[in-house]
Amino acid sequence: MQNKLINRCLIGIGMAVLLLVVVLVIRTLSFTAPPLANITPEPLDLDGRAIAGRLSQAIQFRTVSVQLNQRETQQQYRDFIDWLAATYPEVHTAMPPKKLGKKEGQEFSLLYTWPGKNSELPPILMSAHYDVVPVIPGTEDDWQHPPYAGVVDDTHIWGRGTLDDKGAAIALMEAATSLLKQGYQPERTVYISLTSDEETGGNGGTAAIVETLKNNGTQLDWSLDEGSFLLHGFIPGVEPPIASINVAEKGYLTVKLVAPGKGGHSSMPPAETAVDILAGALVRLNQNPLPGGLEGLSKKLFEAAARHMSFEKRLMFANQWLFAPVIESALEQQASTAAMLRTTTAATMLSASVKENVLPIEATATVNFRLHPRDSVDDVLAHIESVIDDERIKVVVRRGDSASKVSNDEAQGFRLVADTTQEVFGSVITAPGLTIAGTDSHRYQEIADNNYRFNPMLVSREDVHGFHGTNERISIDNMVKATGFYQALIRNANLHPQ
Ligand SMILES: [Zn+2]
Structure with missing residues (x-):
């Protein structure tokens, strides 16, 4: 009795896997491009x-x-x-x-x-x-x-x-x-x-x-x-x-983060200096990028290219409902393709104390964001505030333009x-x-x-x-x-x- 049940289960699973394979293959076979126009360019009469x-x-x-x-x-x-x-x-x-x-x-x-x-x-x-x-x-x-x-x-x-x-x-x-x-x-x-x-x-x-x-x-x-x-x-x-x-082109937002400090001699540092407060904020920003994914224009570009790939690679792009996470993590590996998926975050300039043995009275960081068309300047500012989540840090907007x-x-x-x-x-x-x-x-x-x-x-x-x-x-x-x-x-x- 039990054996029969197991057999039925196995058959059921087998059928499901077979069906999945059939769906994947059919979708892949129809995911092709018309052959490229067979054009031989005229030679140009230029020196x-x-x-x-x-x-x-x-x-x-x-x-x-x-x-x-x-x-x-x-x-x-x-x-x-x-x-x-x-x-x-x-x-x-x-x-x-x-x-x-x-x-x-x-x-x-x-x-x-x-x-x-x-x-x-x-x-x-x-x-x-x-x-x-x-x-x-x-x-x-x-x-x-x-x-x-x-x-x-x-x-x-x-x-x-x-x-x-x-x-x-x-x-x-x-x-x-x-x-x-x-x-x-x-x-x-x-x-x-x-x-x-x-x-x-x-x-x-x-x-x-x-x-x-x-x-x-x-x-x-x-x-x-x-x-x-x-x-x-x-x-x-x-x-x-x-x-x-x-x-289209990405937008541009530069903010300056300002963390306060009390100054004083570096031989008697408090538990947290301006630099420590700022560093915490920068780490949080880096670890919490804006959400992203392969959609919109980047998706159009990769799909146009993917239609010319081998069967195995086409299988992934033709079945993004299943493989989107795999494709996206591959694109994340390279900075240039990762930038196509989301608004990027880059801390570029830092300043704090003017002398090695003086505690800073403030520490600042300039952070440059390149905005994906899906995020407005206000969206990114709200993201910055919520990720930093520290009222001591002031966020000053230097320049903000949404995507084109x-x-x-x-x-x-x-x-x-x-x-x-x-x-x-x-x-x-x-x-x-x-x-x-x-x-x-x-x-x-x-x-x-x-x-x-x-x-x-x-x-x-x-x-x-x-x-x-x-x-x-x-x-x-x-x-x-x-x-x-x-x-x-x-x-x-x-x-x-x-
Ligand atoms: Zn140029």
Whole structure:
């Protein structure tokens, strides 16, 4: 009798397992992508060595925006703007740029207006910033080629700004020049902005450009700016490159935590000093990150990529109702993918006593959060208060911006960027994504229906180490393709006016 019962139980369990396997397999088999468009790009009639030579010259101007208070840096900016005018005379004759900025004498951001034949059509904007971040002191000797020498070898242009974002600025100038030489005039107005202070938040130059367009009553159909690349080898198991055309960027919140102390001599410390109170708060913040998970834009990006994976990996993504925790814990392993899942918390600056034997009268920490679109600034502030849970600590907001709006990944602008990428680079995956840092686009959202963030350049994991880091470089082939891309995008945008 008992044996029969056990047998029935086993059969029941066996059936359940079989059913589960069938469900998993069926879901996996239907979780595929249509084959990538079999596109062989037309060869581009562009002189790569000549373009590389001009980018090399651009790199040699030290347009470091964080040093803009220094006279020498301001002179570098002026020299760069003069060099642009001399190097791209066609562009500067056809569309002399407006020089814009907040401070007098520092109007370094450039807005070019290429008037369209049909003023009824909504204009578009293509943007790149030409300011750069400094070379981290002490790392100068780690560079294979000096950061501002603009060395060109057989395959690459080396130096600060090649990837971020002078390469794109130069490719835009090259594309406009090439089209002008062909006698091309766009159907709809095209704005090109080369901004001068993106790396310091854009509150001078980029803000002035937005103000100018707003005052003209300009509403753009879409804007295209930096924010991601054509990524190769970033997601294990996916061979084709992925064009992550980002439709949103994370927000930004910086708070200063202030813990009080009584001061005094360090030979007679109280049970808890200002530093101890602050350290406790920082540990609690670190151990209690904001809730997150694979959803929204990050989910769209990974699902688009996962459809091209092997059966075993697809099995996980096709059955997220069962495997979501496994996928998420794998994504948590890498800082760059973990950042796509949630609002991140990073303590960056600390201060306390001024002398080793003096107890602090206060200890402070600066903590920087990058906000996922699901969390508002107020949500994060409430999280900070509840996690720290210590009334002695003051939380002072230094800067708070929620995430950008999420642009439409089905609108015409998105399709144009995706199709043009395939036209120039061949068979690649295209998907919407989320930019985990900040870009000028958070300002452009005021004047554009949609903002897209993508540089048409194929990069590997190794290449992105140069981004704000050491040995920044871009291939000559990428510069040719980026120029070809911007050229084709301007043409394509006019073939299908709305
Ligand atoms: Zn940048």
